[in-house]
Amino acid sequence: MADMPLVHAVNVTKSFGANQVLKGIDMDVRKGEVVCFLGPSGSGKTTFLRCINQLETIDGGRIWVDGDLMGYAEKGGHLHRLHDKDIARQRREIGMVFQRFNLFPHKTVLDNIIEAPVQVKGEKKAEVTARAYELLERVGLADKPLAYPGQLSGGQQQRVAIARALAMRPKLMLFDEPTSALDPELVGEVLTVMRELAKEGMTMIVVTHEMSFARDVADRVVFMDGGVVVEQGDPKQVINNPQHERTKTFLRRMQSEHEQVIAAVADPLGSGQI
Amino acid sequence: MTSETVDRPGAINARPVRHPGRWVTMALLGVLAAMLVNSFLTNEKWDWAYTFQIMQQTPVIEGLWKGTILGTVLAMLVGVSLGIVLAIMRMSENVVLRGVAFVYTWFFRSIPRYVLLGLFAVGLGYLYNTFDIGIPFTDITFFTLDYQAYSSTVWVGAFALGLSEAAYMAEIARAGILSVDRGQAEAAQALGMSPGQTMRRIVLPQAMRVIVPPTGNETIAMVKDTSLFIAAQITLELYYQATLFGSRAFKVMPGLMAATLWYLIVCTVLMVFQSKLEKHFGRGFGAHAPTKRERRVTALLNRTGDH
Numbered sequence: 001m002a003d004m005p006l007v008h009a010v011n012v013t014k015s016f017g018a019n020q021v022l023k024g025i026d027m028d029v030r031k032g033e034v035v036c037f038l039g040p041s042g043s044g045k046t047t048f049l050r051c052i053n054q055l056e057t058i059d060g061g062r063i064w065v066d067g068d069l070m071g072y073a074e075k076g077g078h079l080h081r082l083h084d085k086d087i088a089r090q091r092r093e094i095g096m097v098f099q100r101f102n103l104f105p106h107k108t109v110l111d112n113i114i115e116a117p118v119q120v121k122g123e124k125k126a127e128v129t130a131r132a133y134e135l136l137e138r139v140g141l142a143d144k145p146l147a148y149p150g151q152l153s154g155g156q157q158q159r160v161a162i163a164r165a166l167a168m169r170p171k172l173m174l175f176d177e178p179t180s181a182l183d184p185e186l187v188g189e190v191l192t193v194m195r196e197l198a199k200e201g202m203t204m205i206v207v208t209h210e211m212s213f214a215r216d217v218a219d220r221v222v223f224m225d226g227g228v229v230v231e232q233g234d235p236k237q238v239i240n241n242p243q244h245e246r247t248k249t250f251l252r253r254m255q256s257e258h259e260q261v262i263a264a265v266a267d268p269l270g271s272g273q274i
Numbered sequence: 275m276t277s278e279t280v281d282r283p284g285a286i287n288a289r290p291v292r293h294p295g296r297w298v299t300m301a302l303l304g305v306l307a308a309m310l311v312n313s314f315l316t317n318e319k320w321d322w323a324y325t326f327q328i329m330q331q332t333p334v335i336e337g338l339w340k341g342t343i344l345g346t347v348l349a350m351l352v353g354v355s356l357g358i359v360l361a362i363m364r365m366s367e368n369v370v371l372r373g374v375a376f377v378y379t380w381f382f383r384s385i386p387r388y389v390l391l392g393l394f395a396v397g398l399g400y401l402y403n404t405f406d407i408g409i410p411f412t413d414i415t416f417f418t419l420d421y422q423a424y425s426s427t428v429w430v431g432a433f434a435l436g437l438s439e440a441a442y443m444a445e446i447a448r449a450g451i452l453s454v455d456r457g458q459a460e461a462a463q464a465l466g467m468s469p470g471q472t473m474r475r476i477v478l479p480q481a482m483r484v485i486v487p488p489t490g491n492e493t494i495a496m497v498k499d500t501s502l503f504i505a506a507q508i509t510l511e512l513y514y515q516a517t518l519f520g521s522r523a524f525k526v527m528p529g530l531m532a533a534t535l536w537y538l539i540v541c542t543v544l545m546v547f548q549s550k551l552e553k554h555f556g557r558g559f560g561a562h563a564p565t566k567r568e569r570r571v572t573a574l575l576n577r578t579g580d581h
Contacts, residue, residue: 085468168466
């Protein structure tokens with residue numbers, strides 16, 4: 001399976017109670033590809049992301065990451081649920097960045113980054129610490145190793161979260177609305193780090209509302225709505241010239257929101273009509 | 275006075291509100307305090323000199339250390355560790371574990387500690403002379419414990435109190451674990467940490483911030499509950515030893531006051547200790563000065579680090 005994509009998802013379904021959130025998603029992501037998921041809230045894009053690293057168990061379909069069937073083993077024609085420890089092993093290869101950062105508040109920045117490599121992979125503390133320093137340099141926080149997350153801004157916390165995920169040397173990075181919880185002036189610093197990462201060839205799946213990031217950085221844009229993939233393809237094609245009515249409606253709404261933000265920034269006293 | 279100062283109000287020099295009620299209560303309390311001091315000084319049965327003498331007697335000090343304090347420490351060690359295990363069992367997906375934890379809590383919360391001490395020391399000693407560890411229903415025995423020799427020691431007393439304490443600590447630990455944001459466990463899982471590692475390294479240390487204050491109260495309560503040890507015929511304990519001196523000399527109040535003063539001292543020390551612990555587990559949740567370890571790490575990094 002030399003040409004098998006890094007992420008290979010077939011007919012993935014997922015329900016929360018009576019509410020079917022994913023209605024048969026097929027999705028391939030090649031190694032080194034950057035894929036952005038767009039769509040209104042409740043469309044299932046975050047759930048799909050969480051299914052990839054088994055934070056949610058799927059009801060139907062299969063997901064392979066680098067040839068590994070996620071969450072199950074196929075033996076004698078039967079699927080066997082994997083033990084928690086084996087699922088944990090599968091997750092080591094997949095980094096995840098959360099909307100709300102989820103840094104460990106009781107640990108310093110440095111301890112946040114070295115925690116998993118030392119505890120999970122059993123790497124030497126000195127080696128990981130050296131690597132943590134390089135990572136902090138890369139995300140522009142070389143001066144903050146001993147700060148606690150609570151002493152950092154949202155943008156700084158999210159950059160630490162990215163460094164923490166990268167410290168495990170993942171094959172794949174999942175970003176779940178990484179800038180949605182940030183003040184507008186802090187979004188840029190996080191996107192810059194993500195742009196760098198994409199340039200270095202990291203395979204990335206990004207759930208986002210940042211249209212300009214999707215247009216400039218993504219190799220492919222996937223538009224989801226109502227638990228299905230409505231449309232996907234080249235970013236400029238999908239964003240500038242959407243084929244489906246639902247995509248057009250969504251993008252129009254995003255555009256007008258974007259203009260409102262620009263107007264609000266240009267007119268901070270709010271005297272203009274918004 | 276010029277017209278300007280009239281137009282523009284100056285410093286406020288108003289009459290304060292009167293609080294006559296405060297003066298009345300103060301006077302009343304003053305009278306009561308004076309009566310108490312009067313009693314201390316004029317009623318010779320207080321016999322403070324004898325009280326202080328009792329406090330310094332070797333059996334009393336020994337009872338304080340080897341009964342009250344050691345018993346509290348042991349009981350709380352059993353209570354906290356078993357309580358955390360019970361809390362995790364209560365939240366487990368395993369129905370059997372959940373049920374066991376529930377029944378345990380129900381049982382031990384329903385039994386008075388005085389009765390429990392009797393059950394363990396006297397009752398179990400009445401049922402069995404020895405405890406054997408081996409293969410059930412065979413004659414193979416690996417290890418034999420002479421229970422008669424232990425049934426009236428602080429070990430058994432603290433164990434019984436610890437079992438009771440675990441039932442309460444389980445609820446406290448559960449509240450603490452539930453107080454930690456769900457995203458913390460998810461972040462740990464996403465990094466490949468096992469459920470055990472996630473609980474030990476990420477969730478429990480944060481839960482401690484919520485667990486420590488009520489545990490301090492439980493510890494202080496435990497200090498006082500060691501005075502129940504007599505139910506297990508444990509006599510090496512502060513209250514029994516102090517009152518024994520009092521009653522032997524027909525000086526009941528000095529005996530009781532010797533115990534009272536020691537309890538006051540121990541609990542005051544514990545309260546100071548508790549506030550220190552709260553600060554430790556609250557780190558990262560507010561501004562604080564760097565700890566010794568952080569300063570060491572900084573120094574180390576400065577020495578090695580030309581990144």
